[in-house]
Amino acid sequence: MEEEGKDTSPKCPYTITVRRNPPRKAKKTPSTNAPPSSKSTYFKPKDIRPYPIDDILKCDVSQAPTPVPVAPPENLESIRVFLRVRPIDIRKVSTKNSDVAAKGARSKLKGVSPKRDLKKTAIKKEVCLCVTDSQSVTLAPPADMQDTRRVKTELYDGFNHVFDSDSLQKDVYEKVMDPLVCDFIAGKSGMIAAMGPTGSGKTHTVFGSAREPGILPLALRKIFNSSGNNCSSELARSYYISIFEIYSERGKGEKIVDLSLDGTDLSSQQSTIKCQQVLVTNVAEAESLIARGMLKRTTAMTNSNTQSSRSQCIINIIATQKTFDGKVEIVLNGPVLSIVDLAGAERSQKTGNQGTRLLESNFINNTSMVFAQCLRSLLEHQKNPKKQLQKHFQNSLLTKYLRDYLEGKKRMTLILTVKPGEDDYVDTSHLLRQASPYMKIKFSTVEEPSTLAYPKRAVEKLPRIEQPKRRKLREPDASEIDEAKIDNSEHPVLKKERILKQLQQHEPLNVKKELHKISHSEKACCTELAGTKRREQILLNFSKALWNVLKQYKQKLEHSEDENQSLKENLNMERARCLELEKELGLLKLNDSHGTQLVVEDSALGSGAAEIYQEKCTIFKVEVSDECSPVKDLKVEDHQVVEDSPLGSVAAEIDDEKSTIFKVEVSDERSPVKDLKLEDHQVEVSDECSPVKDLKLEDHQVEVSVECSPVNDLKLEDHHQDVEDSPLGSGAAEIDQEKCTIFKVQNLEVEVSDERSPVKDLKLEDHQVNSAPTQSMNQEFKAFIGKENAGNDIENLKHVDIKDKSPNQDIAGAGLGLSVLLSSPHSKVLSVTALNEEAVSETLAHNITESEQECCSPLKSVNVQKPRRRLLPASSLLLKELNTLDLEVENEEPKGGRGGKKFTEERILSKGGVSLLRLLKSNVRS
Numbered sequence: 001m002e003e004e005g006k007d008t009s010p011k012c013p014y015t016i017t018v019r020r021n022p023p024r025k026a027k028k029t030p031s032t033n034a035p036p037s038s039k040s041t042y043f044k045p046k047d048i049r050p051y052p053i054d055d056i057l058k059c060d061v062s063q064a065p066t067p068v069p070v071a072p073p074e075n076l077e078s079i080r081v082f083l084r085v086r087p088i089d090i091r092k093v094s095t096k097n098s099d100v101a102a103k104g105a106r107s108k109l110k111g112v113s114p115k116r117d118l119k120k121t122a123i124k125k126e127v128c129l130c131v132t133d134s135q136s137v138t139l140a141p142p143a144d145m146q147d148t149r150r151v152k153t154e155l156y157d158g159f160n161h162v163f164d165s166d167s168l169q170k171d172v173y174e175k176v177m178d179p180l181v182c183d184f185i186a187g188k189s190g191m192i193a194a195m196g197p198t199g200s201g202k203t204h205t206v207f208g209s210a211r212e213p214g215i216l217p218l219a220l221r222k223i224f225n226s227s228g229n230n231c232s233s234e235l236a237r238s239y240y241i242s243i244f245e246i247y248s249e250r251g252k253g254e255k256i257v258d259l260s261l262d263g264t265d266l267s268s269q270q271s272t273i274k275c276q277q278v279l280v281t282n283v284a285e286a287e288s289l290i291a292r293g294m295l296k297r298t299t300a301m302t303n304s305n306t307q308s309s310r311s312q313c314i315i316n317i318i319a320t321q322k323t324f325d326g327k328v329e330i331v332l333n334g335p336v337l338s339i340v341d342l343a344g345a346e347r348s349q350k351t352g353n354q355g356t357r358l359l360e361s362n363f364i365n366n367t368s369m370v371f372a373q374c375l376r377s378l379l380e381h382q383k384n385p386k387k388q389l390q391k392h393f394q395n396s397l398l399t400k401y402l403r404d405y406l407e408g409k410k411r412m413t414l415i416l417t418v419k420p421g422e423d424d425y426v427d428t429s430h431l432l433r434q435a436s437p438y439m440k441i442k443f444s445t446v447e448e449p450s451t452l453a454y455p456k457r458a459v460e461k462l463p464r465i466e467q468p469k470r471r472k473l474r475e476p477d478a479s480e481i482d483e484a485k486i487d488n489s490e491h492p493v494l495k496k497e498r499i500l501k502q503l504q505q506h507e508p509l510n511v512k513k514e515l516h517k518i519s520h521s522e523k524a525c526c527t528e529l530a531g532t533k534r535r536e537q538i539l540l541n542f543s544k545a546l547w548n549v550l551k552q553y554k555q556k557l558e559h560s561e562d563e564n565q566s567l568k569e570n571l572n573m574e575r576a577r578c579l580e581l582e583k584e585l586g587l588l589k590l591n592d593s594h595g596t597q598l599v600v601e602d603s604a605l606g607s608g609a610a611e612i613y614q615e616k617c618t619i620f621k622v623e624v625s626d627e628c629s630p631v632k633d634l635k636v637e638d639h640q641v642v643e644d645s646p647l648g649s650v651a652a653e654i655d656d657e658k659s660t661i662f663k664v665e666v667s668d669e670r671s672p673v674k675d676l677k678l679e680d681h682q683v684e685v686s687d688e689c690s691p692v693k694d695l696k697l698e699d700h701q702v703e704v705s706v707e708c709s710p711v712n713d714l715k716l717e718d719h720h721q722d723v724e725d726s727p728l729g730s731g732a733a734e735i736d737q738e739k740c741t742i743f744k745v746q747n748l749e750v751e752v753s754d755e756r757s758p759v760k761d762l763k764l765e766d767h768q769v770n771s772a773p774t775q776s777m778n779q780e781f782k783a784f785i786g787k788e789n790a791g792n793d794i795e796n797l798k799h800v801d802i803k804d805k806s807p808n809q810d811i812a813g814a815g816l817g818l819s820v821l822l823s824s825p826h827s828k829v830l831s832v833t834a835l836n837e838e839a840v841s842e843t844l845a846h847n848i849t850e851s852e853q854e855c856c857s858p859l860k861s862v863n864v865q866k867p868r869r870r871l872l873p874a875s876s877l878l879l880k881e882l883n884t885l886d887l888e889v890e891n892e893e894p895k896g897g898r899g900g901k902k903f904t905e906e907r908i909l910s911k912g913g914v915s916l917l918r919l920l921k922s923n924v925r926s
């Protein structure tokens, strides 16, 4: 028959794609427990201490008494995947070929050769899936799809077993379910899930019928009537059974329906699924419970199945134990056998579902998809541990409930059901493609505590190999040993001896079997103990490394605190220094902006310099230095008085806080001050021999330049200037005010007296003279002019230029001396320049003539308060003498016109005349 079967197998198409999922040459996965290489090339920043993983995982672990293998292969098993091919649906075969099709289908799957039965060839075309051998199937696309979509025939291999359409329920149970049942009876949890497209026979495989009971009824029989089986315990037991379904009513969300006797609907909002667990003590009760639950299950008729399941159904068989008082209770973290009948995925095109059915289809398909995603993610994670295990389980209630299985922590078995018809090619192909990789999924044989009855999971996540087996020994029926009370910390050997002793006392006949169990328990305890010790060692190393790191950081902290302290001190010092510098800078700025300088240049016998700094009128400094013959007498009234010795130098500091009037008197008989500047103060310089040559007073500036014999005595008090020229010299006074907008000069008087050579150049600019012109002034001026004319003293003043057409001006000149009183309340610029004697005389003569004849000259309107004029007889005499000389004046004749403004500058200064005058003066002196 087998040969016939081989011969009658459908002829494979020309091209075959083999999907064996050959094991890849996986990259060497880094072992998490391998000792770290000292040649690691990962980046290490210079200043950052690397995480002390070396210290933590250093080889102290090997000192553990019982070394634990890193990943013992015996703790991992592949999940088992079975494939069951449902008999072809005879009703769907066309009426024309119905008989042939049915026979052909069966004969094909039975292995009947098509050559012997030509009629069956037609039926072969209706089948797309054929069983190649006990572990593989060949899926051939329909002819029309081959042409249009170029789909090739595929071979799916590697199943634990493939059940053809003739397979019996008992066969399926023996190969699929019985190992699970045996493990369950032995204390291991397990889960089997039937998955496949709608109508492919999942429910039939799980539940079956009265005539053909499925794997669940057969398992119950095995569990309760295990006396005849090899692997079962001879002890009669009772079990709790829970049966519920997860259903989505009209797409409103998932809900859990308890299918037990008096079960009620459970809200899907519950964080835990607490279904009623019915205690059953025999198989009849169990089957009855299951049958009633199935009657409650939500089913509906679809195009694909007359009684299609519309929900995911889960049945749990939970082990129990008897207490000392004879009560039965669930074994804490005991074994649970779960059977899951998933609703079949549906294609709306094929089923033609609408309305409620369509909503149910969506829910069913979505749950199937999430289930598949979980398994695929688990597979990828196991292939590449770096790839995180995705939490797809959160996307459906079913996968939440089965999380432990879908994360490979518990034993899982899959049975795929498919339909072999050509119409079902797409569904079958989809399922096979999706599920064939699942064969490589591994699960841990070391179980965690069950979470099915108590789905709230522990948070602790340890490597799978380190998960301790916390299974407790089940209570044997005949014995009264309460293993639950055994201390887990007890050493396995002692534990073994104690249990052995108890067993010998209570049940001598079962000693051998119990010893077997004890050895199993002992092994688990050893594993647990080793894992615990390794964890302890790792924690110890971790704490040591952490301690070292903390010590280092403490030292660094102390060091940094010291540095911080020193830096703070430095900072304070720098701040103090900065303040000092700022102070100095402020002083310098003030000096630059407001400081005044008093410079004294000595004549023949030495030189001197005086600097005056004034900051806000609080500090005033005068420095005078002269090596040869400095200022002998420097007086600062109301302040500091410095007297210099003939050959020494003088440095004086003067503070003036409140006084606004500052007076400096410098007197030196031999080498007087040549250049003196004093702002906002009063300077009085007197020198009889070599008087001040150049005197500048800013903001009340007075310039005096005398070439031969300069001003002997220059006084300016309260804005009062008094310049007296020496016989052979000339003087000029200039007053500038730049910043002050209002400058009042009252009673301004400039007096220049020189008997021999009066002031030649006198300038007074940018000042305002608030002096109301008075008629008396004019009269006095007239009188003065008249007097001077009478004395012929006016000849010395050659030129007077009044640059500003100020309304008020009064100029008076005398023969040998000149006294000028300026009063201009409205003018800002007033300049009086004496050019030469001739011009002055002419101007004065002109002014006098005009004033006398018309009385309407500019001088007419001059109102001068307190006019002060003074004629010096010595000067007049000198001018007389000069007039008698036959001097050739190179100056051009004045261009005339009224007022001094019509005279040009060229006529003011005549070098030849001046030289001549010098010669004359020297001759006169000599």
Ligand SMILES: Nc1ncnc2c1ncn2[C@@H]1O[C@H](COP(=O)(O)OP(=O)(O)OP(=O)(O)O)[C@@H](O)[C@H]1O
Residues within 6 Å of the ligand: 085, 086, 087, 165, 196, 197, 198, 199, 200, 201, 202, 203, 204, 205, 305, 307, 308, 309, 310, 342, 343, 344, 345, 417
């Ligand atoms: N191996 C088989 N032998 C005989 N009949 C079968 C077999 N498998 C399935 N059937 C029949 O096919 C029909 C559909 O089967 P079943 O209800 O188990 O499909 P299903 O996969 O559970 O579908 P759904 O997902 O829609 O619930 C049933 O009438 C069942 O008796």
